[in-house]
Amino acid sequence: xxxxxxxxxxxxxxxxxxxxxxxxxxxxxxxxxxxxxxxxxxxxxxxxxxxxxxxxxxxxxxxxxxxxxxxxxxxxxxxxxxxxxxxxxxxxxxxxxxxxxxxxxxxxxxxxxxxxxxxxxxxxxxxxxxxxxxxxxxxxxxxxxxxxxxxxxxxxxxxxxxxxxxxxxxxxxxxxxxxxxxxxxx
Ligand code: FNR
Numbered sequence: 001x002x003x004x005x006x007x008x009x010x011x012x013x014x015x016x017x018x019x020x021x022x023x024x025x026x027x028x029x030x031x032x033x034x035x036x037x038x039x040x041x042x043x044x045x046x047x048x049x050x051x052x053x054x055x056x057x058x059x060x061x062x063x064x065x066x067x068x069x070x071x072x073x074x075x076x077x078x079x080x081x082x083x084x085x086x087x088x089x090x091x092x093x094x095x096x097x098x099x100x101x102x103x104x105x106x107x108x109x110x111x112x113x114x115x116x117x118x119x120x121x122x123x124x125x126x127x128x129x130x131x132x133x134x135x136x137x138x139x140x141x142x143x144x145x146x147x148x149x150x151x152x153x154x155x156x157x158x159x160x161x162x163x164x165x166x167x168x169x170x171x172x173x174x175x176x177x178x179x180x181x182x183x184x185x186x
Contacts, residue, residue, distance in 0.1 A: 005073045005179055005182050007038070007178075008040055008069060008075050009039040010090070012077070012080055012115075013037045014089060020151040021078070021160075023115075023162065025160070026161070030168060031179075032175055035175065035182075042093045043091075045061050045092060045093050046059050048096055053099055059116065066097055066105050074110040076112055077090070077111060078116070081126030084125045084126070086126050086128055092131055094106070096125055098136075104137060106137040108139070110137050110139070110142070110182045110186075112141070112174070115148065116149040117147065117149070118151070123148060126146070146179055147174050148172075155167050
């Protein structure tokens with residue numbers, strides 16, 4: 001492990017105590033030595049509007065998001081499951097980044113998806129939907145290992161720090177594998 005990798009982390013939840021954002025922060029803490037994760041907040045990304053999706057009108061936050069994706073070697077996505085799918089927040093951001101289809105910053109971008117749920121399903125359905133969306137954008141998803149954090153409340157402390165030791169170990173291994181996956185797909 002010697003080559004430096006830059007990763008852009010995005011969370012599909014905007015709430016202050018988001019456990020998915022907390023999982024991203026834990027990733028920043030536990031990441032391999034040569035991997036740097038920058039978290040980009042999606043709170044300023046407006047609803048997708050095709051009338052604004054051109055050079056003259058592109059919203060600033062969208063422009064910045066697209067530039068950050070281009071400047072990163074890979075994407076680390078943490079999203080809750082809303083109604084058995086990804087959140088609208090995440091889908092909306094991906095919709096913006098997906099155009100123009102012939103020159104999208106998502107094209108051939110390696111990614112890993114993970115998630116925390118409050119219950120027992122661990123965002124399985126949301127992650128599967130994300131893989132479907134990513135495939136349309138020719139993104140390269142890491143298949144294994146997977147991370148499904150169940151019973152979210154019990155895995156973090158009151159400061160939203162990941163305290164569950166088995167989950168920390170799993171996340172560490174996941175991030176090491178993602179480093180290798182990113183390198184292989186540059
Ligand atoms: C949910 N939640 C949820 N959970 C789940 O396992 N399957 C689901 O389909 C849904 N659907 C859903 C819809 C909506 C509108 C909300 C607000 C919530 C629960 C949700 O995944 C849980 O609250 C997560 O912990 C939220 O993630 P953050 O905000 O902590 O990152």
